[in-house]
Amino acid sequence: MNDKRLHWVACMFSTAVLLIGCRKDRPAPRWDVEVTAPLVTTSLSVADALGDSLISVGDDGVISVLFTEQLFALSLDTVLDIPDTVFSYGEPFPFLSLSVPPGYLLASDNEVTRFDLEDVLLSRLDIREGIAQVSVVSSVEAPLIMTFGLPGATRNGVPFEVVSNVPAATPGSTASVNVPADIAGYRFDLRGPSFDDVNTLATEFGGLVDPTYPTNVTVTNQDSVVALVSYSGMVPQYARGYFGQRTVHLGPEVNDISSDLAITANWLDIDRIAVRLKLTNGIGVDGQVQLNYLTSQNSNTGQNVDLNHAITTGTVQLNRAIDLGYGHIPSISVYTLDETNSNVDLFVENLPDVIGFEADLTLNPLGNISNGNDFLYYDSKLSADLEVEIPLCLAVNGLQLQSIAVPDLPGTSENHGLREGELMLFAMNGFPFDASMQLEIIDADWNVLSNVPVAGTIASGLLGTDGFVETPVESKLTAPISEAQVDMLYNGGRLRITSLYNTANQPQQVKILDRYRLDLQVTVRGTYTVNGDE
């Protein structure tokens, strides 16, 4: 073997060795380790469970649950609806034939426009949204300069005006131009030119022969310059005037409350319940409500209970809101319903999942007593809300709350690091009730695949002589999860967590204070496979 060949053998050998050494497709080694670690911590209060907006706290710290259900709310267009309207200006020329020079004012039409708002008589209308479309049709065989103005409509003190060039018509045909204009932000003075009218707007329309046109143009009584002005999509920001006398029929309507009041009332002390009907009038008109009926409906039992109270047997007067010039103060009327003035106890004890009602609302029942000073703002609203306030005084036995968690576990169903172990739940309970837990693994159709036995219960906090919890109590619950159960969770299983609450050890109903908390921590002691796809 000569030197040259040896050299190449050496080089090839070294390359092969390096390539083999750089091979990177080996699998990662795996081994099991025993891991003990905290997983999650949380702290549960009544506000966490029910939401801050649902609770109120009394002077004694006792929490009440407050439910509000809106029976009805009148929107703006119920009181004031401005229809789309088209007005026409201009007409055929009155002369047989006339030769006019450039710059000649050929058409001029200053008049007043009256909006048809039925029995609504407006003196002022501020536009929030709306379009004015000015369309001009001309048969004059010369270009024109068209102007259309609304002297009574101003925005920041500047009157509304549209100026546009109209092309020359050809013999036997007409020329036209369309000019859309945004009228949002304009204030319409609807008192007309003499300021003593309603729903009226002065208009100015003119057509001038283009001064740059080189020759005279001949017009006859067969020619015309006509403008069509349409107002569409007008939404008032503010309106003032007299809104008319009329009656609006509300309902029959049902409100589904099954998601809150019905469930909660099942385990609360409904004997101490307070119900209020709150009527809010944000419009500058007087009103009168005739509540024909207000019914508690329980769909499960089929039982209906009509509310008996003065508000359902007579009429309720609504005072008008106060106009501040830049906004308004609504008029609020609250009617408290209790056992002394109504059958509200029966109404609530029916455990309604639906509230039904029917009512008639009359606007300006006494006519134009404001002398044309009714008003409304864009956000004005006339509404009725039913408020139910229930003190949290518990006497429950086996109250069950359930939730389903879909664990977002790391790894795949084929390979995963988590193998088996024991979940440990540590609870520092400051509530005056016991709680136990059930864990089940279920499939997508809620079929139970396996039960995870939970040992131990969450003990109640210790009550003092005043009936309130003095000392939170710590408890430990354990739940062993087998390898097969872990595999179920990785294969689409869900964890159904059921908690059962019990105040049976307490001599009477216990009050819930806003300071009560339940601190929870979940830890795990289990087997974890390193490189098991995490």
Place this chain on the structure above:
Amino acid sequence: MSEKVRSGIRGSWQAGVLIVPLVFRSLIGGAQVSEATIDTLPRIASQEEVVVPHVYRSAPGHAEKNRLQVEASGLYDSNALRNDLVSGMRRGDVLSEDLRRTTQDELKGNNRAGYALDFRVSYAWGDSLFGDGSIRPTVSIGHHDAMGVRFADDLYDLTFFGNTQFENKTASLGGTAFTQITYQTFGFGFQGTTTNSFLRLELVNGQRMNSATLRKADLFTATDGRFLQLDLDGSYARSDTASSSFGTSSGLGLALSAAVEKPIMLFGTKGSFRISVTDLGFVAWNGNAQRIVNNSTIRYEGIEVDNIFDLDGVVLNQAELQDTIGLSYSTGAFSQLLPTKLEARIRTNRRTSGAYVYPNTYIWELVIDQRNLPGYAPLIMLTRSFWSERQLKAEVSLSHGGFGGTRVGIGAMWLASPSFIVGLRIPNIIGPLSGSGHGAAVLLGIDVAL
């Protein structure tokens, strides 16, 4: 024949030689280890290591016209991890508890492991530089991959058995350090025309890096896992994770490599003394590099959720966990020293019939080196060579240090022709034979003169 060979070999030294020390990397797991990150630091700490003490190197030659030198070397060892464990990890086995226990039983507290893989091609040409006949220009390119780790017993226990055994106890992980770095060098400089002395400035391309230092890390596991508390004084850094494959760049740097060799008389015998430094420099990692520096006490009681009944959104991934315990990465450029190697070597030359026929064919050799890598202790190696008349050499070596402990090695060399030398060295004769050994290495060297 004998005379012809001798004169030919002398000529090859004078003309320069091509040195190709080869390492059986297939017997070691270095490549897999080099992919490791801090996330798998415990796995790295358990990789099998093989010792390759040093490369075969030519003696100073006479100024040849052109000289191409190819060097490949590997160093791979551990004083703590048994070979059967490391082999299992390298193969991707499921590691049994018994297997992990056997290594655990042998831990001594000063646990070290690591590897260093280097490949370099150098080219020198001409017979002078700037009119100076004692030096000439040289260029080189090289690829380097090195890892070193030192770790506490508790880190091994925690890694391979979990923290349950530490319930109501503290695992002391302090003193642990880890560095893995892969980089390429592009150098130019000059070397002696009649000696192996050289000076070379290297442009460094940083490919990837992971580095961790735990000056103090006491992990307390509360009973039932109620909380984990880590008293930490440490840091972690890694290069741009978006570009870490071969051919990409995550940083640039500069390095200096140099060697000075001088003839000496030792106990009345001619020999040589050589001192060298390799890759003395740094890499400036780019702005996408990430670091965590923490000197605090971290207490972890679990992910805090708003609603225990709504766990759907709770994802226990690494990023969220890091954020929860305050160990999020900060991104930015920073510099890092390279795994510099310092080496000193003394040799006594072979004497034949009163003349030093083979200047590089030594009888005794003592080498001391040190690398800038965690877990690497100064390596001392003493080698005794035995020569036959047919130009065969057998050698026995005794070494201590590096990533391993005390090692006995054997080797052989055959001077086949004036321009071809092949050598085989097994620096650790126990490791390759037994799964209970520590480290294993085989080194093959081939010298071919152009």
